[in-house]
Amino acid sequence: MRDVAVVSFAQSPCQAANRRDDMADILLPVIREAVYAAGIGRDDVDFVVSGSHDFYEGRTFSYIESLDAVGAWPPISESHVESDAAWALAEAWSWLQLGEGDIALVYGIGRGSLPADLDQVVPAQLDPYFLAPLAPHRDAIAGLQAHAAIEAGLTSEQGMAEVVVRCLDAATGNPLAQRSGQVDVARLLDAPYVSSPLREHDVAPIGDAAAVVVLAADDAARRLAERPAWVRGLDHRMDTHYPGVRDLTTSPSTRRAVGRAAELAGFTTSDVDIAELHTEYSHQEAILTNALELNGAVVNPSGGPLAGRPVTATGLIRIGEAARQIRDGNADRALAHATSGQALQQNLVCLLEGDG
Amino acid sequence: MTEPITTMPSPFRMDYTYVAGTGRSVFLRGLAERRLMARCCAGCEQVYLPPPEFCSRCLRELEPPFELDGRGVVSTFCVVSFPFPGQRIDPPYVVAHIQPHGAGTRLMHLVREVEPEDVHIGMAVEPVWVSDDELDTSLLSIRHFRPVHYGGADA
Amino acid sequence: MSRRVAVTGVGQSKQAKRREVSIGAMVREAVTEAMADAELTFADIDAVVLSKTPDLFDGVMNPELYLADAMGAVGLPVTRVFTGGSVGGHAAIFGAHLVQAGLAERVLVVAYSKESEGNFTWALSRGLPFSAPLGAGAGGHFAPVIREYIRRSGAPEHIGWQVAVNHRLNAVRNPYAHVHRPDITVEEVRDSRMLWDPIRYLESCPSSDGSCAIVVTGEEHAGHTPRPSAWIHGMAWRTETGHFAGRDEVNPVAGQQCAADAYRQAGIDDPAAQVDVAELYIPYSWYEPIWLENIGLAEVGGGWKLVEDGRTMFDGALPVNPSGGVLSGNPTGATGLLRFAEAALQVRGLAGEHQVDARRAIGHAMGGASQFHALWVVGSEKPEAAW
């Protein structure tokens, strides 16, 4: 395996609704920041791969608009995933293993604010014959999962509120967070349910942002970053689709992904100092912590998705944030997690390490 | 016994808010004033019409907007010859790629006031704007392009 | 890290308006056939790649989630690729990359579209915000490019009609093809309705439902079945921006570079002489000479002469789209992968009635405004060296 590292990461501020900038205007300054931070020019990039989704943008081929922003001239080697850009990073990491190039640019852009009502959009992610026609509320399946998690003794409404308090407090140190501040558990528990047992604060606030990660291999990584965040292991797995068939209190795909990632990395999650988890709901932290067998790691020091969830960029931001902790010397080993689908159906795990 | 279920309608309705962006809104506002606003990149001298906010080649902000008169040439075209849903005019009609003078990019628009068989690649064309009360922040403020008739202001 | 990679399984569904099966069942048809061809069970598969054109076309968002079970993908890594019409080619190449990089031993690449299930017109006619609704329609983009090709090359107008006839006659040999018109004639194409002048109705692709799947494996796992493998000799993808001054959409540089890179890997220096058959992404008949020139199978301006001389017909020296191609069936999400899969079938000698004599074949896919290009060269012989 080639050694591949995150050498640079940038993101735009998470905004509930950015009505000033179009896709290109959100994305280009972030690409510029990430590329310049790595000390390279656009033409030094050997491979570009991105993640976005037409259902959020409300038009077909929306990804071509973002690509025009990146500029593909002279022609580039390029690919795209129609899902969270963490999967784009996985593709870039695979591509760098081929040895055909040394530097890959990964970007994710998502605007959750464009759909007038996400309840119209989110059910389209379900089986079109049996589930989508039920048109469940966007948080309904997560509510079922939260309830099951509480019943299983994994967490409680109090415990979920405590996760939110911790994340929003951590987010006060993150100027790009959408939501942050000191709140108290009792006040949170006074709020009404949106999809019981979930309250508004339990739901990661959807919004708009772009994120960009520059990956580099071997000597290029050592040249471009003082302390590269080496991707030591990466894997992703899928669970069955049907919520009625799954045990929603566990995440077998996460467990499998972390097992494989740890095998590649040569270290386990008990060795990681920090973990950035793609928690779309507060109760999912308990499920993921179990599946990942996290032991003492600081979870979501950036504030995590509960402080801001730009669709299709949130997972990539987890990897960028975990890498930042290593590059800044705050951690030697870090874990990043990304998810796609309802109630954690598909999960990705990335293990990162700094030079000793 | 019972009829099998072969199809099940599952209607979705989805509404979206589209964001124009600062770069594009300069162009759209210009259209409402019968002005085609372009912007140039100081790095590579590319002139964008419509202009975004940034040059994708050079990753830098474009220079302030300036106006083009919209005259240009047909770089290529096709004749839409059959009816289909969503059409606003009866076929046949000409949809062309127009290369405005001074712009580095092409616009797609209708070419009218000429028989389709007389349209040719390289033909000089100019925009025909809608009347004052129809002007809007949309490319439809240009009703269509038509051949330029040289030899007189309105000949 | 790099190693030899082969296609050992190919499956596809009938292309048609498939109202009698669900999306999952239609996908499963291709998957089952590919797995049976490769003589594998789902436990042997390490990763799945799904190719699909816009989700808005058939109304299922992130279909990789719903299809996890139908693709046998539960417990596996699944990547959902989307790069416009070339996506099937991109997916095949990404699957092969996973094997080549040693990250997987056997990868299942799946592709489909079921546009009869969605309101296609609705999805396309939503209009792009901020651009004028000109009523150009689907072919309105390609027709001006074709006009420019004809102007430059001086090709006579019957070339487009002849390609349409060639491909439809080929399709008669392919039971999976959507369009079967054994009696088609040049006169019939010429007299068919003009859609986007210069494109006539019978020079256009249909809209089809359909699926395709392939299994790619590392060298160690090829040769375990009685059926031969298709060896990947070279593969590449390239993308270029859609709109800028001086862009040549008739002969896009990205397409030229994509082919050149794949030929370099395959050790090909005279593609027209060293390739036996090509499955090209030809949604409108004039794209046969356009792509022949773009990917170096004909000299610039001379692609139409290969058609004129009958060289690209079924029994010609360089048959193009013996399967019938996109003109005979177009499930958009699967169309690119079908070209790659058909190339593999030809060098494996498993193309049935539409088999031609082929040791080396090209699979090609294109998307967007001729912005996305993917191409692979497959051969019946194991390549001399891994790249």
Ligand SMILES: [Zn+2]
């Ligand atoms: Zn520039």
